[in-house]
Amino acid sequence: MKYFKTPEFLFEVLGEKQSVLEVSCTVIFALLGSWIIYSVAGIELGGWQTVVAFILIVDVLAGCIANFSFGTNEFYSKRPKNRLIFISIHIHILVIAWLLSEPMGAALIVWGFTIASAFLVNALKGKSIQGFIAANLMCYGILLLIYLSLPVWFLMVSMFFMIKVLFSFAVDHFDKQTKVASET
Template sequence: MKYFEVPKCFHEVFGEQQTRLEVFLTVLFACIATIVTFFLSGLSLNHWQVIAAFLIVFDVYAGCIANFSQGTNQFYAQRYKSRLIFIAIHFHNVIIALLLDMYVQESLLIWGYTIVSACIVNFLKSNRLQTFIAANLFCFGILVLLSLSMPNWLILISLFFMFKVIVSFAVDHHKQK
């Protein structure tokens, strides 16, 4: 697979080197998932808040895939402090809830669980159980999510948010030997 140099402004998303296929599939999934979620929501694009919320939804979906790529994974594996900052700034689901003015308390709960779980997984970077613990925490998060009274489309966004941060990002998928 042939790699290309990623422009510096996109290093946080795709790392320093990436394949065209990985970029294409990341953007394709994010576009399709965002459109499907938008139609499931029944909302209309008549307010800037809805447009802004779904741009953030796009970022959640894109990160679910991009973080598994070798380029993105390697970028953050070499920058421990940047990895911690990336985890800390993930307020996506809370911002979406605030923009849409719905389920803010539930989103705060999901956010808190996700960030604590991601920090635990990130701390286990050199541990062979890192992926197992991430999967376990994600599955417990699903139980928490399903106990909340939210519409399915918002649960879907929350599931992908948890997956993005706990499993896709916090796990070092391409450990250097």
């Protein structure tokens, strides 16, 4: 697959290099997924709160895919401190809940579980068990989301938020490949 150098202002989002295929898939999923969530939610995009909330939803869905890409993974694999900061600043689900008047208690549970799990998974970087623990925690997270009986659109956003931060981002998916690429 051919990679191109991404503009510096997009490094934190797409890494230093990215492929057309990965960027295309990320954009298509973010837009299509957000449109489906918007359709299911039945919320009008009238006020600034809904516009900001849906921009955050687009970001959640885009990150869900982009964080699986080689370029993004490689960028954060070389910068463990940045990975911790990235996990720490992910309050999207809380802001979306607040902006769209969803129950903050449920949003806090989703956020707390996701962030705590992501920190645990990130601490396992370089260990062969990292992906397994992440998948295990993701499955528990899905059970939690179902148990919370969230509105369908908020369940969708919460699930993608959890995938983005806990499984897509916190796992170093290309650990061995990144080491080889760094050595060449």
